[in-house]
Amino acid sequence: MTLAPAGPRMTGDGRRDANAALVLRTVLDHGPVTRGGVVRHSGLSAAAVSRQSAALIGTGLVRELPEPMAAGGVGRPSFPLDLHTGAVGGPVAGGVHIGVPASTFGLLDLRGRVLARRLFRHDGIGPGELPGAVGRALARFLAGATGTRPLLGVGAAVGGWVRPEDGVVVRHDALGWRNRPLGAELSRHLGVAVRLDNHARTVAQSEILFGAPSARRSLVHLFVGNVVDAAVGIAGVIHQGPGAAAGDVAHLPVPDSTAPCPCGRTGCLEATASDMALGRVAVRRGIVPEPSTALLVDAAAAGDRRADRLLRERARAVGRAAALLLDVLNPELVVVTEQSSVLNADYLEEIRGAAVDLSHVCDDPERIVGPHAGPAVLPVAAGTALLNPLFKDPLGTREGR
Ligand SMILES: [Zn+2]
Structure with a gap:
């Protein structure tokens, strides 16, 4: 007896759409790739790959490259497929x-x-x-x-x-x-x-599509800007929950912080660690003329120890939040989007250090990374x-x- 594959049964257009998505994803991952290569990587039949490749070429998302690839010894050379990223006509x-x-x-x-x-x-x-x-x-x-x-x-x-x-x-x-x-x-x-x-x-979705392969298995993304929030992806799917409200980490408690939060409490993560909170402290202490994380990173790079200390304090608060998320969800990857660590790897090391010190499940600092696109995040x-x-x-x- 054979068991039916898990998941919803795909028939008719549903299966065609799912196959087209799988072919496109395979071309994203392996392109330029021959149709035979798509068959090997995707597990689809040669007929399905041929059909969906034609449909995708019709949408303009995929194109056939003009230079043939050798078909591994015998047989006709074959024209590889790739995403249409050409300067002429590439969507x-x-x-x-x-x-x-x-x-x-x-x-x-x-x-x-x-x-x-x-x-x-x-x-x-x-x-x-x-x-x-x-x-x-x-x-x-x-x-x-x-x-x-x-x-x-x-x-x-x-x-x-x-x-x-x-x-x-x-x-x-x-x-x-x-x-x-x-x-x-x-x-x-x-x-x-x-x-x-x-x-x-x-x-988080851009990491799943274009970033490290482990991001597809499981990841948590922690965003620290003027807003502080998070996202969770499991097996390539971002969790939204009822009303798409998932990911509000603004009010995680930060021990020793006395920063007042609009929610009425003190010491919440966003009120303590956001760019606005950081900028306010930096201006008050006369380190920078206006609240800007980029200016603060410049000041630290130019040798201002107060700027460096403030950025490291913030990095440790971010690392503590990453540790909490690691303990709750144990993702393969925690991606942290935070400006100072994107601009200067020393602050990513500080975040990693705090996260590994405080997490009960993660002792590998490499599981905490910046966004794959760096400053273009x-x-x-x-x-x-x-x-x-x-x-x-x-x-x-x-x-x-
Ligand atoms: Zn709060």
């Missing part, structure tokens, strides 16, 4: 990360590589006007950067509680947003589909909000796309 994804002081715009190819980016400061723009201002500036950026390449759409990433299914920001405390239909507002200005998600989840994450649903359903026939 691109727009992205916008909306932060508190500034937004980051990006344009990505299908491998999640940044082709163009721009910082858009929010100086003098109130939170109510922000979606309109960002939408107009992003439309100009995309018009210039995209050129003649087909634009697949735009991904948007923002902190706080975000509901991806209808593109609503349920709650963003730093911007004072409640139930804001941000996806629809941006889409109106851009004239293309906008996929919105929480930024911690989109970074935000534009890559934003574009991934669009690319991830596309990689899941490249033929665009499933519900929800």
